[in-house]
Amino acid sequence: MIGQTISHYRVIEKLGGGGMGVVYKAEDLKLGRQVALKFLPEDLAHDPHALERFQREARAASALDHPNICTVYEIADRESQPFIAMQYLEGQTLKRMVTGRPLDIEQMMELGTQIADGLDAAHSKGIVHRDIKPANIFVTARGQAKILDFGLAKLAPQLRPEDAVQADGETIGTGDEHLTSPGVTIGTLAYMSPEQALGKDLDARTDLFSFGVVLYEMATGTLPFKGDTSAAVFDCILHKAPTALVRLNSEIPLELERIIGKALEKDLDVRYQSAAEMRADLKRLKRDTESARVSGATPTAPRIDLRKQMYWIAAALVIVSVAVFGGWSLYRRTEPSTVSAAQTAVAVLPFQNLTGDAGLDYLPIALSDQVATVLSYAPSLAVRPFSSTRRYSTADTDPLVAGKDLKAMHVVTGSIMREGLNLRVTMEAVDVANNRVTWRESITVPSQEMLRLQDQLSSRLRSGLVPALGGRALGGGVRSSDPRAYELFMRAAASSYDDAEGNEKGIELLQQATQRDPNFASAWGRLSDRFYYKAQYFGGGEREYELSRDAAQRAVQLDADSSNAIVTLIVLRVEGGELDGAYDAARQFVVRQPDSANSHFILSYVLRYGGALEDSARECNKAYSLDSGDYGLRSCHNTFLQLGDYRRAAEFAALDPLWAGTPPTQRLLATLHSGDRQAAVRAFAELSPNERFQRPLRPEIGACLTNSAGTADLTAKWEAEVMANRDPEPKFIRASRAYMACGEAVAAPVLRMMKRAVEQNYCAVEALDRIPGLAPLRSKPEFQQIRAQAQRCHEAFEAHRAQVDRATR
Template sequence: MIGQTVSHYRILEKLGGGGMGVVYKAEDTNLGRYVALKFLPEEFAHDRQAVERFEREARAASAIDHPNICTIYEIGDHQGKAFISMQYLEGQTLKHRIAGQPLGSDEVAKLGLQVAEALEAAHAKGIIHRDIKPANVFVTATGQAKVLDFGIAKLLRPVSEATATETLTQTGVAPGTLPYMAPEQLRGQVVDARADVYALGCVLYEMATGQRPFREELGPPLIDAILHQMPVAPRALNPRLVPELERIILKCLDKDADMRYQSARELKVDLCRLVTPAATVAAESPQARAWRRTVRRALPLAVIMAVTLLTAAFLWNLGGVRERLLGPPGPPRIESLAVLPLANLSGDPQQEYFADGMTEALITELSKISALSVISRTSVMRYKASDKPMPRIARELNVDGVLEGSVLREGNQVRITVQLIHGPTDKHLWAENYQRELRGVLALQSEVARAIAREIQVKVSPQEQARLAGGHQVNPEAYELYLKGRFHWNKRTEGDLQKSIAYFQQALEKDPDFAPAYAGIADSYNVLPIQGSLPGAEAYPKARVAALRALEIDDTLTEAHAALAWVNWRYNWDWAGAESEFKRALELQPSSGHVHHWYALYLTVLNRTEEALREIKRARELDPLSLIINANVAWVYYYARQYDQALRECQKALEMDANFPQARTYLGLIYAAKGMHQEAIAEFQKAIALAGARPPSYLGALGYAYARAGNKAEAQKLLNELLEQKPVPLLPVAQIYAGLGQKQEALAWLERAYEVRGSSIEFINISPSVDPLRGDPRFQDLLRRMNFPEN
């Protein structure tokens, strides 16, 4: 066709072609400009469905006016050949730009941001692209990204002649390009904008690493990989990649659409933060930082009056035109919130427990609002006395809003000052002072939570309103003792847990009906067996009694429901009862990272992997800096036998703290399960050294690894060490015997653990370490006696 004239276009050269079109460079003789002409291939010229798809591309793309989408000029027909006239671009496709080599983090973020903005515009028009891939993204000579080829776009609502019910394909094959298709596309399910987010995640991955997330070439293996496997972490392939960009990519690629970015706009916001990072400020003392913020946010009245006088005439003449045309600008939308540690203004370090307790109480109150995601205590406490700029804190915690303030306790009076800030911009939104007697502190906390909910206009259900309206008076001495108990409980050492129990009991001596103190006792006794400080048969019944008493006094106490759930599954093996309590706890406090975390462990033991992953990832969202929650993401994958993904998640946790012994132990377990026994031994040895002691569970894991590696002498040494302890740690002993292949002994020790409700015995339902015992009828009988529901 070179040299021919089609309508008012003179064909100059062929630019390329694909399965559904051939593209030529042409000159528009009417307007004197270059255009790109796309023709249907000859073999499809008389195919009605192909022609309809071809025209649909033009209609879909022309409905969106956006600088990152290739402009469509017209649809035409020449001697029975349909063609589209579109913007001519100089540059190359992203496929050629990548060419098997990773791009720099900055370029990945900038190009990804432009594509996300294009998709945001398309989705706003009700259009899903469904075929985002490097070949359909053009990069101009100036670095501008242009999205091409809307040929299989799905129209969610009518655009031009198209209807919302179009199926777009009659072949029975899901439309799209296989390596970039979301799992729900492959399953033939109804897709929405999140399928485009997944595809863009694949493109970001390819830009960042030079290769696709899944490299299988054949259809069935590739489909299986997309549906069931996890991609290699991008930074494992490109260590220079920015960690935050890796996080963004992996969130796009989550197989569960509900766990991905829920819109291109959400993805755009995170990419925008990378492209235009907030300016940082020099470090300064907490006092200086507080003074600087106070000055900036509380301008002198004289300055305000001066500015008002200077602008009054302009505003008068403007006559409200802006408001009539555009409406008043609304406040930034706040859907997620972090409550930073309240500053202790007393000047007395001994009052830190009170400031920390008030912080935790505000988090608890706000967590009752299901429409608001509230970051948990563990993560926000990392910012105690922090000098980090607010935008950086908001970015690290992935929140829209930040609440900061101070608390002053003077005798029986409590004064709280809080201010709400839009995290990404550091813009002050609202501030208030509250003062109450200590006996009214619960009502004060509820009042602050209600005020914040009103200010950010978050939806609060009638049930949540009723719970936030609570706040009966408390005995000041009992409340103070309770806060001291929680202060020590949060430290989680054996000594601190014993102190917490003592403080909670003292609180009950002051007020025998103070339900939170009973819940605190239950929490403390629930944790002691995990540390090996107290046998489960002794600790768990006490936890149960305390939790039931707390609920008898106050059935809306989340901590008590969670504590009772823990006892039900770890001691009573009442699986249905445990789940009922977990669900009630999450109904009362949807943003409790602590409850989501415990519920995930429960689901893991029952081998309900998808639910467990959903819960542990939600816990991580709510408590992103918690080392144990990040490590337990790997732990869930380990017990699900997804060892490669477990390894990646464990390495992420160790990037947060390479000296976290629990993560080292998990890494050893993963290596052992993969048959990498020497690596497992090395990790267990590191964990023991980091622990500063010789925890029985670590010794059992190390002995098991030695046994599996064939070093029976070292395994026997560790076995002897455990057998000499008083009391003997039952499960670690059974673990080493299982590794040595001594089934009779292993089963005998498991039976003893069953009889005394040995800590963590319920994990034999899923543990790879006891796989050699699973075929034994005695092992199966043991599982039946533990009341496990049938899978």
């Protein structure tokens, strides 16, 4: 045939062929352009079924005029051998481009958007391709995608044949019944949709599933559904979830994985409903990716803005906390999970709500909170607290970046989607160092049966995720027998801690939950945290402290392994001056969890209040050696500042610069403690404007170091503010730093605050003796009286320690 002239086409060379046709390159002698001629093979030219299918390809394609669909010029016949004249394309098929390796992400999104656009054009004409696969997608030399081979095309059932017309107005006829017998599958096996594999009626959504398979192959270089036999492939398509994309290609954006996952939904109603919808998501992702590249930034988790300062101050209350949502305060920041030499640090990021239902916006936080709580009961896992993970709540968060920021070995992510009347929760764990998925699980439950979600989630985590992370699952965690109590608990988890209104709402919801289910240990623990917040920051008082204590005690009675509640009780005792009881509980905590960074940290906290600085430092170092990535250990920097070990103090401060200050701020504090006020003045002058307002540098410090007016008014204000605080340590620390910055001008209020701190059992005799910056105060009789009282306090604490230690040997 090469060299022959057929109609007004001169055949130049053979390009290739398949079961339904042979393709030649030819020249259109009338228009002087190159074309591709596709001939039906001679052995099929007289087969009416093959002929109808061949002609249907021409009619279907010619009805479409779109840049991403190969243009058909005409259909003709040469001596009873029909052929199609179509656009000649230079380039290669997508099949040749995807040869066991993934495409570049940007190229993939560009081609994917074009293919979706072409499918949308076909579907809008009522034409379903039914054989979308890489071999039927051509990529030109200029990077333009073209959909080929409409040989299996069929008019969608919702569009009558008379509604679809060719460019010349001729109606496309189908005649499909005799070409596809009931129950016969049409299409290439590995790319078939579930409904196609079952021989069911098809609509445009079958193409979207096949397109999802193509995208998966473009993203990973491999097929999502594979098997040694046709039956095995069918079984995968119908019943099995594909391997997570990120496990095969760590470069895959989360949003792209979501798009492909939605296209591969086996349930038609949950899958993308139109190519236009899929195209929009791909275009949006492409735009966002390009914007990030142009701005020179990789999409990462946003940092907390300055409006969240109060939250972070609140988060500094020296409580070691389970990685649960409640009670993340200044000294309540380490997780209650054990940390050993083989300990695994885990960060659970807020889940994504993909349902489009704003009424379910509470679930992403609540479910990630539940996952963290369950994991916290595994002794070998250290779960990063929600206060550190909540900033990674946006859809474009990179789990690898988050994991490195949080010094976590594994990051757990998840999403919530609707499947008809059901909710589907998908979770996966990513190994940060090796860029691979170590575990993936999906749970589907009826939307109205949240208690089933609670049970299935806990069960799958204990049997699947915990072992995958190298842990040993224990009991405990979020459990309720009352579905309404569980829902109230979940909604409370999503209620803000940042403001009085949100915290009060959380209290109301948790009170209702505990009334419905009095044995709901986790709800009691969170209620304790909420009451503590109200007492500390939102106008509460002793009544709220007592309610916090009562709720924590109830939680521990119901769940002896509730580390969060245990630590809350220790902190309440310490801040209330009950050092003996606090020491007993902290010591027991260490005995129960000897390899836990949390237990050693909370013991160091009690020891610092008792004036045993060397022992406190030893426990701090032990905690740091067990988990050097836990920023909840940051308050140990107070221990080392009082000891004069400024280098070690700075190392603990570096765990959370937002709370403890940046290195220049730490150097300034060290200079003040050393007693060199003039050097401190110079250091303060070198700070940036933002650094001058960091949390450790209270207004009085800046005012005094710059000799600003109004120091007396500031002094009165901060004295009243600090004196109202139940916790004695802030009184001592702020008074000490004020004196070191301001000198004798503030000696009277400083001594009053120190006296009050010691009266509340802050036994700081060693700090009073050691800190060089306090030297000028030591000659004052008031100081001597304070020191004597601190000495008695410390001696009483040491006597109790010795008694307890002897009794337990």
